[in-house]
Amino acid sequence: MVTAEGFGRxxxxxxxxxxxxxxIAATVGTTIEWYDFFIYGTAAGLVFGKLFFPNEDPLTATxxxxxxxxxxxxxxxxxxxxxxxxxxxxxxKATLIATLMCMxxxxxxxxxxxxxxxxxxxxxxxxxxxxxxxxxxxxxxxxGSVLISMEWARGHGNRGLVASWPxxxxxxxxxxxxxxxxxxxxxxxxxxxxxxxxxxxLLSIILVGVGLWVRLGIxxxxxxxxxxxxxxxxKAPIAEVIxxxxxxxxxxxxxxxxxxxxxxxxxxFVFAYATRTLNMxxxxxxxxxxxxxxxxxxxxxxxxxxxxxxxxxKMYLIGAAVTGLFGFLYFGMIDTAYPSAVFIAxxxxxxxxxxxxxxxxxxxxxxxxxxxRYSGASLGYQLASIIAGGPxxxxxxxxxAAYQSGYAIAIYIAACAVVSLISAALMxxxxxxxxxxxxxxxx
Numbered sequence: 001m002v003t004a005e006g007f008g009r010x011x012x013x014x015x016x017x018x019x020x021x022x023x024i025a026a027t028v029g030t031t032i033e034w035y036d037f038f039i040y041g042t043a044a045g046l047v048f049g050k051l052f053f054p055n056e057d058p059l060t061a062t063x064x065x066x067x068x069x070x071x072x073x074x075x076x077x078x079x080x081x082x083x084x085x086x087x088x089x090x091x092x093k094a095t096l097i098a099t100l101m102c103m104x105x106x107x108x109x110x111x112x113x114x115x116x117x118x119x120x121x122x123x124x125x126x127x128x129x130x131x132x133x134x135x136x137x138x139x140x141x142x143x144g145s146v147l148i149s150m151e152w153a154r155g156h157g158n159r160g161l162v163a164s165w166p167x168x169x170x171x172x173x174x175x176x177x178x179x180x181x182x183x184x185x186x187x188x189x190x191x192x193x194x195x196x197x198x199x200x201x202l203l204s205i206i207l208v209g210v211g212l213w214v215r216l217g218i219x220x221x222x223x224x225x226x227x228x229x230x231x232x233x234x235k236a237p238i239a240e241v242i243x244x245x246x247x248x249x250x251x252x253x254x255x256x257x258x259x260x261x262x263x264x265x266x267x268x269f270v271f272a273y274a275t276r277t278l279n280m281x282x283x284x285x286x287x288x289x290x291x292x293x294x295x296x297x298x299x300x301x302x303x304x305x306x307x308x309x310x311x312x313x314k315m316y317l318i319g320a321a322v323t324g325l326f327g328f329l330y331f332g333m334i335d336t337a338y339p340s341a342v343f344i345a346x347x348x349x350x351x352x353x354x355x356x357x358x359x360x361x362x363x364x365x366x367x368x369x370x371x372x373r374y375s376g377a378s379l380g381y382q383l384a385s386i387i388a389g390g391p392x393x394x395x396x397x398x399x400x401a402a403y404q405s406g407y408a409i410a411i412y413i414a415a416c417a418v419v420s421l422i423s424a425a426l427m428x429x430x431x432x433x434x435x436x437x438x439x440x441x442x443x
Contacts, residue, residue, distance in 0.1 A: 019152040025218045026145040030169025032207040033141045036107035038177040039200045044069040045271030051115040052124040066393045072135035073390025079139020080378035087374030088237035096144040103137030104208030111201030143378030146361040151221035163361040164304025171296030182286040241376040248367045251427045252380025258320040258420035259356040260388040266349040269393040288346035303358025312363035313429040319355030324417025326352045331406030366430035
């Protein structure tokens with residue numbers, strides 16, 4: 001039996017235990033999936049251009065490597081549509097297990113892809129296909145992870161904090177991926193290019209096993225149980241959410257411009273930029289990004305918590321404005337080529353991002369009515385991959401090639417911030433309101 005507010009009539013202690021399990025399962029799962037996604041980005045910046053496009057000049061090879069990186073972002077809206085459909089049809093839990101398997105197996109297979117020296121251009125083709133599958137998996141992951149946490153939250157005053165914990169999986173995955181690559185870079189030495197880079201991808205299969213064990217132990221969310229008991233399961237949720245809430249889908253994608261595009265500049269493009277343009281060591285950049293991800297362990301949940309106090313939209317607007325300004329400081333420090341300045345710039349780079357990413361999960365998910373929430377939130381969130389995260393390293397590389405200055409990239413970041421400021425200002429804000437009942441997203 002489920003109450004009118006959408007929460008099962010579990011004893012307080014048992015409900016609290018289920019909430020903790022749900023948050024842990026969501027956070028562990030997203031950490032694993034983002035580990036898989038990020039090791040590809042790091043490898044693209046460090047080795048894929050040399051291994052799969054060896055006949056090209058360094059700039060062209062980098063662009064080609066980031067091209068394969070981009071197709072993963074194309075796969076993310078596809079994954080959002082596929083898994084969003086099933087997340088609203090059969091439940092959050094079962095869908096999350098499927099996304100984890102999809103992502104993990106594709107990542108493991110990347111470790112086995114032959115390079116150009118073995119099978120020519122077919123190596124890049126196989127790599128691209130597996131990257132698309134990666135994108136499909138992570139495209140379905142985010143929505144389910146956020147909902148499995150947020151829909152277990154009792155009351156309305158802490159959803160921002162609860163929903164921010166799956167977001168915590170991003171810096172945790174970034175930390176883990178960079179730590180593993182740093183470790184095997186040091187261990188393999190000169191052999192990192194030949195076989196050392198493959199080991200972090202192989203290790204993914206172990207992490208998938210851990211993630212499955214954790215996720216199999218959680219219950220379905222009370223909100224989805226309520227939908228089932230009231231027979232409100234939508235037959236075609238993707239089509240319905242596009243018909244009913246297109247504005248929220250579009251705004252969800254656009255408000256992510258200032259969050260997602262700079263993030264992949266700061267965590268993927270920076271490897272190619274710092275190692276090839278500034279002639280800094282691979283391990284130096286890995287260590288700096290590693291430190292940045294550790295700082296995010298605090299700033300993401302803190303920003304989610306603050307959004308419970310001042311409102312999601314207000315917190316997001318502050319983060320977007322800070323990001324637009326920070327791009328100029330970032331490249332001003334990076335372009336000095338002083339190791340200390342570069343290190344500090346990289347370490348601080350994710351703080352403005354986290355000011356948006358902490359409240360973002362609740363801001364987007366709350367905007368969609370419960371029976372369409374997995375589909376709508378996933379689709380809006382992942383559409384940003386095509387316009388923001390995916391092309392960002394390519395655009396940054398092209399801008400630097402054209403202007404030979406990081407300030408051109410900073411202007412691009414500022415333009416993204418303007419788009420996000422406008423979109424976030426127009427986004428409905430349901431901070432502190434009941435989100436278990438049906439609504440159309442307008443205010």
